[in-house]
Amino acid sequence: MAELHHECGIVGIYHLPGAGGSSIIPPGMESEVSRLLPRMLLDLQNRGQLAAGISTYRHDRDQLLDTYREIGSVIEAFRLNRREKYEKLMTKYAAPAGIGHVRYATCGREDRSYAQPFERHHGCKWKWFSFAFNGQLANYSELAKELLEKENYHLTRQTDTEVIQHHLSYQLRAERPDLVEMFRNLAKKFDGAYNLLYLNAMGELAAIRDPLGIRPLCYAVDGPLIAFASESVALLNLGFQKIESMEPGEIITIQDGKIRHDRIAPRQKRAHCFFEWIYFANVASVLDSQSVYQTRARLGQELARTESLTIDDDTIVVPVPDTAKAAADAMAYELRCPSMEGLIRNRYVGRTFIEGNRRGDRVKLKYTPLREVLEGRRVILVEDTIVRSTTMKALIKHMRSKGGAREIHVRVACPPIVAPCFYGIDMSTVGELFAPKFLDDPHGLNDEVQHRMAESLEADTLRYLPIDALARAIGLSEEDICQACVTGDYPTAKGQQLYQIALGQTGTQQGRTYEQKLEEVGSAST
Known part of the structure; x- marks a missing residue:
């Protein structure tokens, strides 16, 4: 996202x-x-x-x-x-x-x-x-x-x-x-x-x-x-x-x-970041012998296996451009319904996280909903991940008001992000994340929790990828990938320590966890 x-x-x-x-x-x-x-x-x-x-x-x-x-x-x-x-x-x-x-x-x-x-x-x-x-x-x-x-x-x-x-x-x-x-x-x-x-x-x-x-x-x-x-x-x-x-x-x-x-x-022990395959890397890349494109396609297949919606003639799958496209296409193929580009991305508009905090306005600049594709349809909206949720909420509202979508069912090709990253992804505090507001336990995701999440986003339904599907989709064992942001289990001692600090400062901390004042870190590490 x-x-x-x-x-x-x-x-x-x-x-x-x-x-x-x-x-x-x-x-x-x-x-x-x-x-x-x-x-x-x-x-x-x-x-x-x-x-x-x-x-x-x-x-x-x-x-x-x-x-x-x-x-x-x-x-x-x-x-x-x-x-x-x-x-x-x-x-x-x-x-x-x-x-x-x-x-x-x-x-x-x-x-x-x-x-x-x-x-x-x-x-x-x-x-x-x-x-x-x-x-x-x-x-x-x-x-x-x-x-x-x-x-x-x-x-x-x-x-x-x-x-x-x-x-x-x-x-x-x-x-x-x-x-x-x-x-x-x-x-x-x-x-x-x-x-x-x-x-x-x-x-x-x-x-x-x-x-x-x-x-x-x-x-x-x-x-x-x-x-x-x-x-x-x-x-x-x-x-x-x-x-x-x-x-x-x-x-x-x-x-x-x-x-x-x-x-x-x-x-x-290895700890390859799973986000490289599902989001960061160029879709044409092969990382540690595993294809980024094929991984994303398998994520879509995994989503299709868990789908409970009744697929009718008015149901279409729509990817959020661009990293979710391979997953959406594969999911649609498995469900035997069309995958359509109901959202057109303006590639000449800067990324929303660079452009500023008024995400609703940025979404309108960046994505154009195609009314001729979306109007009156039941839309399965496939996204690669949801981190802070503000962009997704604005996008859903935009698709309803401008695109005329009748229903929007969000499907996320990633488990809920419940913990910060301290290894190079800019999400370093618990308070900024969407999922922890609903989940006390990373493994506690159920229908009731996802229903409350969907209501918060103003979506009809929301479904996440199960944690155990990640390793299958990438083609590596769970022991060889870092899943800290979806499990809270970090591969290094300092990462685990920072997570405990972040948990203790939820709702109070401003700024990145690893950019604390040096004297604070000194006291935390003793």
């Missing part, structure tokens, strides 16, 4: 020196593969629309490592609709290696200083680095407090990205470290989701996926060319044939013209 904030996306590309060519880049362009970074970021635009940036490395320029970042979408940030300005940027930052980032703010403000990659300039080449980060550190406040307790440390931003930057710098303070050992040390400190792409002025690159694999990260190799991306679609559209998901806890380093695979943490 548009009221759920996205996270971030990262990409990287490196052309190894020496003989050999790649089928993906034309001859003579080996030293300018950084030109591919904006193209890759376009395919990850779904993961963040507030800012975009790149850092590139080139050994024969004064700025060995150089960073460009700007507020706005990829098209806006890189001036893709202004040919001359785009070419000027690409010429300035042309290089055989680079990393990139698209941002949505789950932590910190929405200005240029928070845009990534973050670069730390230094006269010593191995201390001069840049990095891009996807995820959220659940123990951000403790890590910040640890830094501030050191002599003469100061933080200028309220974001875990800066905290990571300082911890990286601290690892580099004495002598040149082994990159694998450096990130092993950090893995012992970090709690949460942290996929990183790291590039330094020695021309060394490291890609790291957190030990639980909460956020996706994949890579592909074509001759001397290696690339990384949060989602496979960014590599597929470049022309890579064999795309692999990085293992949780894996690090891939490029040093001295060689690619090396290592681990930063022992193999342990």
